[in-house]
Amino acid sequence: MRLIFLALVLLVSLTSGAFAQNKPLTVFGAADLRYALDAVVIAFNKEHPNTKIETIYGSSGKAYAQIRNGAPYDLYFSANIAYPESLIKDGFGIGEAKLYAIGRIVLWQRKGGKIDLFKGISVLNDPAVKKVAIANPEHAPYGVAAMQTLKTHGMWDGIQPKLVMGENISQAAHFAASGAADVGIIAYSLALAPEMKQIGEPFVMIDYKDHKPLRQGYMITKTGANHPLAKTFAEFIEGKTGKEILKQYGFEVPTE
Incomplete structure (x- = not known):
């Protein structure tokens, strides 16, 4: 009976891992990222074939409220880093909120x-x-x-x-x-x-001095913490290819 129980535990574990791997990575992007992030996804898929990424675009503030109410986004790319910083502080994500771009x-x-x-x-x-x-x-x-x-x-x-x-x-x-x-x-x-x-x-x-800097940040959510692609995608957009694409769309990106 003990062997049967261990076999069932192993089967459930393997099945859960396979499900997580096959489940699409759900990425919320601020509306200004619509074209840039689509290009990043295409480049990512070339390096990581057979991966599935679903992108959803909208206002950063509304997505912030949605995540607080349980929206199952894996990554959240906001047009204001203050939103992911607040979510991380209140336990809705893992790690830290990171600056990925400054908009104009x-x-x-x-x-x-x-x-x-x-x-x-x-x-x-x-x-x-x-x-x-x-x-x-x-x-x-x-x-x-x-x-x-x-x-x-x-x-x-x-x-x-x-x-x-x-x-x-x-x-x-x-x-x-x-x-x-x-x-x-x-x-x-x-x-x-x-x-x-x-x-x-x-x-x-418009002169960048006319308004506060559009410091844009992202985070991995608590949902994303369980997805094997979340960290990989985050590292990709922070890497050379991701940054080059963001620059092509007019974003200033953080340097090393």
Whole structure:
């Protein structure tokens, strides 16, 4: 009977290990990572064939709340390192929150737009600008950066009637790209995406001094602690290939 019991324990252990190996790695990425992280996954799969990775994109703040309520993400890439730091502190992850990139924001409009973006942020006061797209500052770090920029220039209160807020920076970019807004304050990484470059005018960088740094961080969640690929993927994005891809999409990456 003891031998039978030990055999059953071994079988369950092997089965659990195989299940963990075959279970897709679920990665949440802030909306500004949509194109960059997709490229990282493709590169990762080339080095690690037969692995399955599911990516989910949205606002960092909403994902933060979801993880606190049991969302089964294995890794959480936030546009604000403060979110994963808070989750780690409260026991929702393992190890430490790590900085993976610093983001930037830009002024962007569709081709054929009548606004001279090279006049800078003050151009948003032009009567020809009816709608300005930004991410919602309540839960999107890129929205906070847009708000801080407008406040730096004394424009926040006056620009309120023009604002069209997206749930995340990707939706804000969509508003600008679709014509629902005349101009968008969007992520540099999204402005560099091929389809955005194809339909947009030359965009203009917003001075990084106009807002607090967009320090972006990630963590392995408690769920991810049990997935054999979580640490491997984290090491990959911190490695040479991962960093090069992030740089291609306009992110500043931490050095050794």
